Amino acid sequence: xxxxxxxxxxxxxxxxxxxxxxxAGQIAVFRTAxxxxxxxxxxxxxxxxxxxxxxxxxxxxxxxxxxWVINLNDGQAVAPxxxxxxxFPVRLKGDRLWLTL
Amino acid sequence: xxxxxxxxxxxxxxxxxxxxxxxxxxxxQPARYDITVFGAEVHPNYNRIMLSSVLAGEKSxxxxxxxxxxxxxxxxxxxxxxxxxxxxxxxxxxVTAASGLSVAYDRLLxxxxxNPLMPPLKGLSLPGVVAFRDISDVDQMLEAxxxxxxxxxxxxxxxxxxAAWGLKRQGMPVALVHLMPTLMERQLDAEAGGLLQKxxxxxxxxxxxxxxxxxxxxxxHVEGVRLADGREIPxxxxxxxxxxxxxxxxxxxxxxEINRGIVVDDTMATSDPAIYAxxxxxxxxxxxxxxxxxxxxxxxxCAARLADDMTLTYSTPAxxxxxxxxxxxxxxxGQLAGGEGDEEVIFRDTARGIYKKLVIRDDRxxxxxxxxxxxDGSWYFRLIGDKTALGDLRERVIYGEAYAQPAGxxxxxxxxxADSTQICxxxxxxxxxxxxxxxxxxxxxxxxxxxxxxxxxxxxxxSTQVLALLAHATGGKARTSDAVCKxxxxxxxxxxxxxxxxxxxxxxxxxxxxxxxxxxGCAKCRPALNYYLLCAWPGEYEDDSQSRFINERVHANIQRxxxxxxxxxxxxxxxxxxxxxxxxxxxxxxxxxxxKVTGGQRIDLLGVKKDDLPRVWADLNDAGMVSxxxxxxxxxxxxxxxxxxxxxxGTQDSTGLGVKLERLLWGSWTPAKVKLGVSGCPRNCAESxxxxxxxxxxxxxxxxxxxxxxxxxxxxxxxxxxxxxxxxALEVIAAVTQLYREEGHxxxxxxxxxxxxGLEYIRAEIMGNTDARAALYARFIASQAVFQKDPWxxxxxxxxxxxxxxxxxxxxxxx
Numbered sequence: 001x002x003x004x005x006x007x008x009x010x011x012x013x014x015x016x017x018x019x020x021x022x023x024a025g026q027i028a029v030f031r032t033a034x035x036x037x038x039x040x041x042x043x044x045x046x047x048x049x050x051x052x053x054x055x056x057x058x059x060x061x062x063x064x065x066x067x068w069v070i071n072l073n074d075g076q077a078v079a080p081x082x083x084x085x086x087x088f089p090v091r092l093k094g095d096r097l098w099l100t101l
Numbered sequence: 102x103x104x105x106x107x108x109x110x111x112x113x114x115x116x117x118x119x120x121x122x123x124x125x126x127x128x129x130q131p132a133r134y135d136i137t138v139f140g141a142e143v144h145p146n147y148n149r150i151m152l153s154s155v156l157a158g159e160k161s162x163x164x165x166x167x168x169x170x171x172x173x174x175x176x177x178x179x180x181x182x183x184x185x186x187x188x189x190x191x192x193x194x195x196v197t198a199a200s201g202l203s204v205a206y207d208r209l210l211x212x213x214x215x216n217p218l219m220p221p222l223k224g225l226s227l228p229g230v231v232a233f234r235d236i237s238d239v240d241q242m243l244e245a246x247x248x249x250x251x252x253x254x255x256x257x258x259x260x261x262x263x264a265a266w267g268l269k270r271q272g273m274p275v276a277l278v279h280l281m282p283t284l285m286e287r288q289l290d291a292e293a294g295g296l297l298q299k300x301x302x303x304x305x306x307x308x309x310x311x312x313x314x315x316x317x318x319x320x321x322h323v324e325g326v327r328l329a330d331g332r333e334i335p336x337x338x339x340x341x342x343x344x345x346x347x348x349x350x351x352x353x354x355x356x357x358e359i360n361r362g363i364v365v366d367d368t369m370a371t372s373d374p375a376i377y378a379x380x381x382x383x384x385x386x387x388x389x390x391x392x393x394x395x396x397x398x399x400x401x402x403c404a405a406r407l408a409d410d411m412t413l414t415y416s417t418p419a420x421x422x423x424x425x426x427x428x429x430x431x432x433x434x435g436q437l438a439g440g441e442g443d444e445e446v447i448f449r450d451t452a453r454g455i456y457k458k459l460v461i462r463d464d465r466x467x468x469x470x471x472x473x474x475x476x477d478g479s480w481y482f483r484l485i486g487d488k489t490a491l492g493d494l495r496e497r498v499i500y501g502e503a504y505a506q507p508a509g510x511x512x513x514x515x516x517x518x519a520d521s522t523q524i525c526x527x528x529x530x531x532x533x534x535x536x537x538x539x540x541x542x543x544x545x546x547x548x549x550x551x552x553x554x555x556x557x558x559x560x561x562x563x564s565t566q567v568l569a570l571l572a573h574a575t576g577g578k579a580r581t582s583d584a585v586c587k588x589x590x591x592x593x594x595x596x597x598x599x600x601x602x603x604x605x606x607x608x609x610x611x612x613x614x615x616x617x618x619x620x621x622g623c624a625k626c627r628p629a630l631n632y633y634l635l636c637a638w639p640g641e642y643e644d645d646s647q648s649r650f651i652n653e654r655v656h657a658n659i660q661r662x663x664x665x666x667x668x669x670x671x672x673x674x675x676x677x678x679x680x681x682x683x684x685x686x687x688x689x690x691x692x693x694x695x696x697k698v699t700g701g702q703r704i705d706l707l708g709v710k711k712d713d714l715p716r717v718w719a720d721l722n723d724a725g726m727v728s729x730x731x732x733x734x735x736x737x738x739x740x741x742x743x744x745x746x747x748x749x750x751g752t753q754d755s756t757g758l759g760v761k762l763e764r765l766l767w768g769s770w771t772p773a774k775v776k777l778g779v780s781g782c783p784r785n786c787a788e789s790x791x792x793x794x795x796x797x798x799x800x801x802x803x804x805x806x807x808x809x810x811x812x813x814x815x816x817x818x819x820x821x822x823x824x825x826x827x828x829x830a831l832e833v834i835a836a837v838t839q840l841y842r843e844e845g846h847x848x849x850x851x852x853x854x855x856x857x858x859g860l861e862y863i864r865a866e867i868m869g870n871t872d873a874r875a876a877l878y879a880r881f882i883a884s885q886a887v888f889q890k891d892p893w894x895x896x897x898x899x900x901x902x903x904x905x906x907x908x909x910x911x912x913x914x915x916x
Contacts, residue, residue, distance in 0.1 A: 006910035015621060015647040018909035029909060033621050050663045053651040055624040062624035064651040064659055066555070069624070080542065080553030101912065 003100045009035060009092060017052040017061070024101055027088055028052035030072050032059060038072035039090040039099055045070070045083025107135040110407065111196055111206035113186045113351065115140025117149055118380025118396045119212035120168055125404030127176055133408060136178045137204050139196070141185035144236055145170050150393055153425050156239050156267030158783055189355035191373055208375055208407060211352055211363060215345035215381035215391070224317030230339045233264040242338060246271030249801070250337035253277075253326050255314050257284040259424060261342035262297075265306055266426045268340070272799060272823075275305075276334045278312040278326065280343075288422045288433035293456055293472040300429055300454070303860045305820055309334065347382045347389055362389045367414040369403035379403045385415065392420055419486045421478065428817040432478035435468035435485040436460055443467070448499045452856070457499055464491050466498065477501035504569050515569045524566050525556035532570065539574045547571065548587075585847075586625035591615045593629070593846040600637050608634065608645065622648075629847035632734065632770060636842050639884040646902065652732035655905050656892045657714055665714060666707040668731035669721050670767065673741045673759030673779075674702030683724030691717055701738030701776065703729055715906050718893035727767075727891040734848070735770045736777075739763040740788065744781035744798065753798035755781035758827055762796075765831055766838060768889040769881070772845030772854070775838065790818045793851040794834055799823070803830040807837060807863070808855035816852050819860050822868040836874045837867050839881035 012018045012031040019042055020027045028042040028051050036059070042052050049065030059072045069078040075085035089100040110126075112119050115138050123136060140146075144162070151165040173180040184198045189209065197203045217232035219225055229245075231238045245252065246268060254265040257279025265277045283294030284301075298308055313329040317339055325335040347362035358364045358372035362384030369377045379399040381390055390396055395417050405413040421434035437460070448457040453473065459481065460468035465488050469481035480502040483489075491498060497505035504515055520533030538544060538553040550567055551557055557567040584590050589612075591599075596615065605611045608630045612622060622630065627648035634642040646654050657665035669684070684704055688696050695707035709717055718728075730736060739762050742748065744755030759779040766777070778789030779796040789795025791811035795818050797804040802825040806818030821837065824830050840863065845854040855863060866873050895901040 004910075004912055006912075011904065011909055013647055013904065018904060020910045020912060021908050022912040023914055026908075047661075048663075050659075053655075053659065055627060055650070056647065057621050057623045057627065058619060065661070067624065080538065081555075099912075 001100060003098050006090075006097050006099045008095045009037070009097060010095065011097075012037070015056040017054075017056065019050075019052050020099060022099075022101055024088075026050075026052075027099065028061075029090060029097065029099065030056055030061060032056065032072070035092075036072075037090050037092060037097060039088040040070070040072065040075045041086040041088070043085060044068055045075075045077055045085050046081070051085060107132070108207040109205060110134035110136045110208050110210065111204055112136065112138045112210045112212065113189075113196065114138075114210075114212035114214060114380070114382075115142065115146050115180070115182060116212060116214050116380065117146070117167070117393065118214070118400055119210065120146040121397060121400035122210060122212070122379050122403045122407070123178070124168075125401050126407050129404060129408040129410070131176075134208070136176075137206075138173070138178055138180050139184055139186045139198055140180065140182040142235055142237075143183035145173075145180075145182065147236070149235070150425075152233070152236070152239050153263035153267050155236075156233075156242060156264065157270040158267075159270075162236055186351060189351055189376075191355055191376070194375065206375075208377070210403070210407070211371070211376060211378040211382060212380045213348040213351060213382045216348050217341055218344040218346050219341055220314070220343065222314060222317055224319055224323070225341075227317060227319045227323045228321070229319070229323030229337055230317060230341065233260055233340055233342045234345075238340075242268060242340065243271065245338040246273045248337075249273075251275075251335060252338045252340060253334050253336040254340045254342055255279075255326070256340075256342035256344070257281065257308070257310065258287065258342070258344065259285060259422060260344075261340070262301070263425055264340045264342050266301070266304075268338075269304065269306055272801065272804075274307075276307040276309060276336070278309045278314055278328065278334070280311070280313055282311045284308075284310070285422075285424070285431070285433075288437070288470075289431065289472075290437055290458060290470050293431065293433075293458070293470045296454065296456055296472050297424075297429065297431060301426075303819060345381060345391055347384065349382060352378070352382070360384050360387075367402075367416070368406045368411065369399055369415060370406065377403050377406065385417065388417055390417075392422065394418065394420065419482065421482045423475065423478070430471070430473055430475040432469065432471040432475035432481075434478070434482045435466070437468055437470065446499045454856070459499060461491070461495070464495065465489065466491065500569070504566075515566060516573050524570065525554075530554050530556040535567065535570050536574055539571060544571070545575060585629055586623055588612075588617045588619040588623050588626050589615060593849075596630070597633050597637075597844070600633055606634065606638055606642055608648065628653075632772065632847050635770060635888075636884070639887040653734070654902075655711070655714065656718075656728055656730075656732060656896065657709065658732045660707065662708075664708045664710055666705050666731070667709050667714070667717055667721075668699065668703055668705045668729040669726035670729040670763070671703040672763050673739055673756050675756065675760065676704075680724055680726060683720065683726070687717055687720045690720070693717075699731075699738075700740075701731075702740050703731075703738065705731070712906055715897045715903075719897035722891070722894050722897055728893045730767065733770070734773050735768070736763070736766040736775050739766075739777040739779060740792070741779045742781050742786035744779075748781055750784060751781035751798070752800050753781060753803065753827075755779040755787065755796070755798050758796065758798070758803075758830065759787075761827070761831060762834060765835055765885075768891075769838065769842070769885060770888060771838065771842050773848050773850045775841075775851065777834075791815065792818065794818075794837065796830060796834075802826065805830060805833050805837075808852040808860070810850060810852045814852070819855065821860075821864055832874065832878050833867055835881045836877035837863065839877040839884075840866055842881075842884075843877075 006020050017028045017030045026042040027039050030038045042050050044051055044063040046068045049063040051061050053064040054061040060069050062069050068081045075087040077083040091098055146168040148165045148167050154160040184200045186196045186198050188197045195203050195205050217234050231241045251274045252268045254261050254277045265275045269275045283291045284297050314326050315329045316327045318325045323339050325333055327333045349359045349363050352363040353359050363378040363382050365378050365383045365385050371378050380396050402413045402415040424431040444461040446459045455473035458470045459466050466484045494505050518532050522532045524532050535554050535556050544550050611630055631645050631648035635644055652658050657667050691713050693706045697705045699705050739759040741756045741759030745751035775793045777794045778787040778792040780787040780789040781798045791809040795806040804823050805821045807821050809818035810816040841851055
């Protein structure tokens with residue numbers, strides 16, 4: 001496990017996401033309206049759509065390919081859909097973002 | 102030794118019934134007879150049913166010829182066309198034609214058809230009064246249309262309506278006078294007749310129902326008609342289409358048994374056993390004929406008889422009718438109105454303009470009237486013809502074959518489908534999966550089923566099946582809601598009105614004012630609110646890119662593998678060698694795997710990596726190209742034909758108008774995508790009549806059409822109106838676009854909007870009210886001042902949204 005600095009909060013638009021390229025794959029880092037941040041593997045459990053390109057609402061993101069809604073907390077698809085995108089710990093220290101891989 | 106001479110068959114009439122009999126006979130015994138055919142018309146045998154298509158400009162006379170002259174030659178048939186038979190001498194077995202030619206027969210076939218019914222009206226013999234019976238009638242009508250004349254059609258049956266529509270298609274103002282209160286009253290009930298009249302009125306026909314024609318006006322040419330109630334309708338051509346009467350003159354003079362028609366037995370023989378008759382001239386068991394299906398049966402029986410096969414006999418089958426007006430679907434079969442003890446099952450969907458009525462007697466369908474959706478016409482027709490006992494089918498029969506048919510048939514009952522049967526092709530959902538979720542989660546609405554299974558959540562074509570499954574599983578009735586999304590109970594119209602009336606200028610303000618249940622909405626309502634706000638407050642409301650679907654956010658189309666496609670604008674479909682060179686170079690430079698020509702007359706670069714988008718755009722910009730908005734709920738393409746600049750048929754500069762339209766409309770955001778077509782003549786090479794907005798150039802100016810579609814639903818446009826100049830065409834189109842922008846529901850295509858608000862309303866706003874039109878046009882132009890910016894240039898060289906196109910970080914390896 002290692003914690004890596006990936007940028008600042010203001011690099012990510014509110015209700016948006018950015019991606020981080022890692023040896024574990026592409027990871028999407030989301031920012032909610034309340035400035036909470038979450039990190040998920042950037043692959044929808046449905047058909048692998050890039051979740052970073054979806055519309056963020058509340059603590060969910062809607063996949064751009066087929067509109068599955070994924071919970072940002074844990075990567076679980078919001079019922080009725082079933083599936084899970086792997087989630088990664090990410091936290092704010094000051095305005096710096098740290099991702100744990 | 103000489104061969105035995107063949108018996109001589111003489112055929113009087115060169116129409117459909119006659120030649121079908123001859124064809125059937127040739128198929129049985131090609132060399133049985135020495136055949137001579139007399140035809141009154143100079144044309145070879147043609148398909149009279151298609152005259153309405155010739156009149157409507159959809160087919161040429163050549164297209165409807167059934168048997169060209171060579172066919173007669175090839176089959177050894179002697180054809181005397183343009184030479185009607187004037188007498189039959191039964192004693193000498195000889196016919197004599199107008200030219201004086203006499204030909205002996207061993208067997209004679211009479212197929213003289215029918216004459217138009219002409220009521221005893223004053224002025225009937227004036228030049229300009231025509232029937233709708235043969236090619237010369239159609240020629241006269243077309244000539245009048247070319248001369249810009251006005252037409253009155255008398256008769257609101259099948260024939261009259263097709264004549265009226267054909268004339269209208271030729272650009273004539275057309276009024277139709279019908280004696281009865283509703284149209285096609287012999288085939289349709291009052292409700293379907295009313296729908297038909299409404300649809301045709303919207304297409305620009307004028308109706309005078311319950312209208313009794315008293316006199317045809319004019320001194321040396323038709324000038325109009327006067328009705329019994331005193332109303333006068335001006336016209337330079339009057340088409341009589343009130344019905345037909347068997348043409349029995351020859352048979353009568355020859356002393357054959359006649360009644361209303363030439364009386365025939367079950368083998369199509371007349372009272373003279375050497376003489377047969379088929380088609381509209383005959384009367385069989387008291388019935389006469391005007392539709393083609395029973396006549397084909399007569400031809401088959403008559404051919405058998407001529408081949409000395411006495412086993413076939415004729416009986417009149419159940420009859421069905423379809424109206425041949427493009428885009429109007431009407432079907433009728435069997436008995437219309439129920440008698441004592443009959444039941445009627447009626448289905449009515451006012452939003453989609455669908456009406457179905459079945460008349461049921463003793464558990465059997467005896468009549469069907471379909472309007473708007475005739476896809477099950479042939480099935481109902483079979484049920485009527487086969488006298489199928491309905492039994493359990495009774496409660497589902499109105500929904501059509503797909504949902505009602507018992508197991509084992511081509512389109513099985515939804516209840517009888519195997520659980521593994523795929524219902525939703527888009528999302529790969531089976532019947533079993535849907536039923537399991539319905540049971541497990543206690544689902545009762547279509548929305549819930551969509552949410553839990555994704556069935557019907559994409560293209561929606563299987564919605565009816567999903568709904569049927571839901572009804573089957575729950576025994577209940579499914580609900581639908583017009584709320585914008587699950588965050589609110591408020592509908593689209595209410596949101597749009599509130600935004601303007603209450604001056605709401607942010608999404609948060611809208612959600613607050615209208616009681617949204619979620620703080621930042623959802624993926625469904627956010628794009629809608631964003632659109633409604635930027636439409637209402639151009640320049641004031643700041644577009645929220647986080648409320649845009651990915652394609653509109655990054656101005657390219659996401660593909661299934663996460664790469665993008667890029668489509669530069671080609672104004673009106675025009676390009677240049679240097680643009681093509683630049684596109685080729687860019688495809689090479691960025692290793693773009695697929696380059697494809699689109700249906701909208703431009704070039705799609707597929708498989709572009711997201712990081713490369715700004716550089717691809719910059720290079721396209723350098724070559725003078727801008728975004729084609731192929732990803733937008735906005736103006737997509739303006740498809741054109743080459744028009745008067747090159748085409749020998751072009752009436753106006755359609756390419757030039759297309760370019761001007763695209764320059765006027767590009768960059769505008771709309772509720773759903775908008776595609777245009779501009780065709781230089783009614784041949785319509787730009788397929789303008791299936792576009793959201795289509796222009797058909799004509800000599801007199803520009804026919805502007807709206808509300809077509811050619812996707813999931815295919816729909817022909819409606820004529821909004823005609824304008825004389827290019828400037829007016831531009832104004833009308835910008836104005837109607839603005840009306841749609843201001844009133845459409847988000848994601849509602851123009852044809853759905855038009856169906857919802859009504860074409861008449863749109864026409865009144867745009868064509869009937871020059872002030873309203875000018876105001877709409879002004880608002881459109883004001884909005885365009887804000888939105889006509891190339892989003893590619895902003896991103897490629899002005900640094901807009903640069904975060905979109907680069908990762909936040911790259912972690913090479915873990916410590």
